[in-house]
Amino acid sequence: MSTKTKPMPHVPDVENASMEDRLYTVTYREAEESHLGIEDTDVCSTTCTTYxxxxxxxxxxxxxxxxDGVPSIAFENCLECGSCRFACPYDNVEWEYPETGAGVSFRYG
Ligand code: SF4
Ligand code: SF4
Structure with missing residues (x-):
């Protein structure tokens, strides 16, 4: 019987890396227009208290x-995780993928 083991894929060492260190490994291609927005800004400024x-x-x-209580959106830094879209209790987040070729790229080691 062969005792050969399969080589493990390279796993980047991110143990104890800060969020800033991890974000340093992603790159962005800036889009001209935001892929994020707010459906109704009045809901943010007059109804939402939890943000x-x-x-x-x-x-x-x-x-x-x-x-004015309307959040600002630095869309250029978006990681496209989709969390904001699902977290908003008023379903008030407009969310699309960035235009083709723009947005975030991840580097996995
Ligand atoms: S959670 Fe939704 S409603 Fe509240 S501030 Fe954010 S986008 Fe506006
Ligand atoms: S929560 Fe995720 S999808 Fe929403 S803006 Fe932040 S990084 Fe982008």
Whole structure:
């Protein structure tokens, strides 16, 4: 019987890497237009009090930093994980994939 074992694929060593270190391994091609948006900004400014879009985003794309209560969206940094779309309790997030060729690319070691 053969004792040969299959070679393991290379697994990048990301143990203890900070989120900033991990984000450093992704690259972006900037789109001209945002693939993210808000259906009804009044819902953000007058109804929503919890701002899940800001808390679930791993890349801090959504920020509650405006006086009118409508979150700002730094779409260029989006990792396309889709979390904001599902986290919004008012189904108020417009979400599409970026235009062809734009958006994020991941490097796995
Ligand atoms: S969670 Fe939804 S409704 Fe609330 S601020 Fe974000 S996009 Fe607006
Ligand atoms: S898709 Fe993910 S990374 Fe992009 S804005 Fe939404 S939560 Fe943030």
């Amino acid at each position: 899940e879009c800001t808390s679930v985003c791993p890349a801090s794309v959504w920020k509650n930093d405006r006086e």
